[in-house]
Amino acid sequence: CYFSSKHSSLICSIFIEQKGESDDPIEVLWNINDRFDLREMVKNAITCAIIKENCTVKYTITFHIVKDGQDIFSCAINSFTCCAILMGISLKDTVISHSDDVCNVIYMLHKQKVLGFYIEGALQN
Secondary structure, eight states, rough: OOEEOOOOEEEEEEEEOOOOOTTOSSEEESSSSOOOOHHHHHHHHHHHHHHHOOEEEEEEEEEEEEEOOTHHHHHHHHHHHHHHHHHTBBSOEEEEEEEEESEEEEETTTTTEEEEEEEOHHHOO
């Protein structure tokens, strides 16, 4: 799935394969090595969203950042959700994200609750 917003764009791909005994059920890969905080927040949101009970498959989610802007976090969350829905992956809830100049919010649509938020350096003087 290619997802573009006002400031950012990226490609999300989901690969499904048979899970080995020692494999984690979810692996998230990026084409960048920096932005560790961004990568961990997105991985945590994805891990919370995917139903993993009695899971015999491994999901490998890859993100390729085309344009890295201030709303890349929300762009990644929303592209994952679109890709997962198109592939028919069982999700606990539809996870969406919104960015403004101060923070990024992850929201569970049907449970109507905030899953998490990510504050960037915009609050610093």
